[in-house]
Ligand SMILES: Cc1cc2nc3c(=O)[nH]c(=O)nc-3n(C[C@H](O)[C@H](O)[C@H](O)COP(=O)(O)OP(=O)(O)OC[C@H]3O[C@@H](n4cnc5c(N)ncnc54)[C@H](O)[C@@H]3O)c2cc1C
């Protein structure tokens with residue numbers, strides 16, 4: 309069993325009515341397992357009071373986002389060997405900019421409400437969605453990347469966003485990316501929602517969202533693209549050209 | 557209004573429990589669902605995500621095949637929001653596979669399964685990564701479902717009819733009256749780390765691989781044996797439709813596209829405790845090796861994740877091994893003298909709605925309610941509404 313690593317896992321805890329604290333757990337686990345497996349192991353053998361969210365364990369559901377060693381990760385596909393070393397520490401916190409329900413579980417209600425309003429389908433059959441054609445950001449290794457539009461609704465981008473911390477009403481990267489996709493798909497009716505101080509203009513262009521996104525959505529690029537569309541829309545509003553938005 | 561409703565508690569919020577909550581709520585019960593983790597965090601979250609066409613079972617398990625054919629069509633209609641409506645192919649890549657083709661055709665016809673033989677050259681044109689060694693191919697109506705979205709869509713629809721969900725709430729004890737009737741449960745609310753009690757008229761045990769434990773809390777012996785299987789996800793969408801091995805059901809016989817990945821599955825072995833199962837390296841290697849026989853590029857594609865979950869194998873007394881995928885329904889008043897307790901175990905994610913219909917029929921009959929099932933007809937509300945449809949507390 310010498311191929312198991314010895315690690316210390318520090319988990320940031322919170323229970324309503326009980327406040328916040330940090331629990332430390334020594335564990336032994338194979339470096340090829342994932343951070344979520346370590347958490348499940350702790351729950352199974354050491355501490356059943358631990359609360360965390362997870363379903364699919366292979367990056368399709370978007371439930372397992374957390375901050376691991378101070379950055380956002382989808383814990384079910386984050387290999388332990390990629391994040392620490394034998395004898396090392398994993399520091400695990402809930403995502404930021406969303407209310408904590410208990411321990412590592414955050415309330416995704418606000419994101420899901422916004423995405424419901426925007427109503428862009430995130431479950432699609434084809435390789436390249438019709439909406440994707442001609443809208444990919446420039447890339448170096450383009451051929452390696454398929455299915456750009458595949459938001460897991462995981463909230464990593466919201467947690468990583470520096471603007472999210474300064475403004476409670478901010479729509480956030482995932483919602484803005486969904487509005488951009490709708491507009492590319494031909495539906496411009498949601499642009500007004502983005503053209504707001506809490507919308508595309510709140511973004512600091514930090515691209516932290518794009519850095520953490522586990523699913524190639526590139527929300528940062530989409531927000532920049534959305535700004536171009538918003539400027540164009542303001543122009544056409546000014547000159548009364550765009551009938552779609554003129555009656556708003 | 558809620559005052560006159562009979563109350564029901566569902567234990568375990570996998571697909572089975574959530575679909576049952578939906579049907580019970582729609583047919584007039586005040587439903588509470590107790591789940592020790594997140595919704596779908598047991599077996600349901602960790603499947604391939606195959607919306608079964610039924611073809612996998614059409615040779616040996618016709619009953620399951622027929623159930624799948626019907627439910628596949630229903631779920632495409634009511635839960636289209638959660639489904640990649642891809643197709644599926646059963647492919648023969650060697651002699652033994654080819655020899656199986658006649659059995660397959662015969663079984664498919666007997667089950668009235670929609671299928672069609674396709675020209676292998678045409679298939680290779682569409683599915684460029686499939687091995688050129690392919691000898692025959694049959695197209696079927698497989699699809700891919702997204703587990704969280706399917707669970708939440710059923711749950712949001714249940715909420716619309718007043719059901720309440722209590723995630724992170726573990727049932728620790730069942731309380732019975734003098735006639736052995738189950739009347740209450742002691743639960744651990746892990747959100748706040750406090751203990752409380754729930755009371756209800758009827759209890760539905762849908763705890764999957766853990767259903768034996770729940771039954772034993774009421775003194776009922778329900779021999780459920782967990783049978784885990786491993787699945788591997790790799791980084792590229794190497795096929796656009798599900799690719800199945802045209803042969804006896806076996807390990808590593810399916811490759812399924814989901815989002816930007818493909819998922820390869822699965823193995824099967826018996827285990828005692830499945831709260832945490834380490835992923836075994838040799839099983840991952842086995843999945844890659846077997847998957848590569850159908851799509852060679854799997855061997856050279858980076859892994860995205862590996863995961864494991866457990867089928868509940870119900871061992872009837874005297875029966876050595878019963879691997880039928882069909883589900884089992886228990887009214888423990890009849891079988892074990894424990895009124896107020898039902899169990900619903902087995903089946904497939906694909907058949908969860910039909911399972912729920914079956915048990916809700918039984919429960920409504922016990923309450924002398926004559927309300928038909930309507931879950932096959934109504935489209936589910938958006939999974940995103942799960943967070944918006946909270947009923948006020950009783
Ligand atoms: C490896 C594998 C692959 C599969 N692939 C597919 C597929 O591709 N397509 C398909 O249609 N089907 C598939 N299936 C079958 C499908 O996953 C199951 O039929 C389905 O998920 C079962 O759901 P369930 O609700 O019965 O069980 P579960 O999802 O396990 O639900 C039981 C719930 O009970 C909860 N629970 C346990 N104890 C307690 C307690 N004390 N208090 C409260 N709650 C408790 C658990 O946390 C769990 O969430 C697969 C199964 C396996 C094992």
Ligand code: SF4
Nearest residue numbers: 459460462463465521
């Ligand atoms: S845009 Fe990316 S990081 Fe943000 S919610 Fe979607 S998948 Fe997650």
Ligand code: FES
Nearest residue numbers: 365369370372384
């Ligand atoms: S558990 Fe589903 S994305 Fe990680």
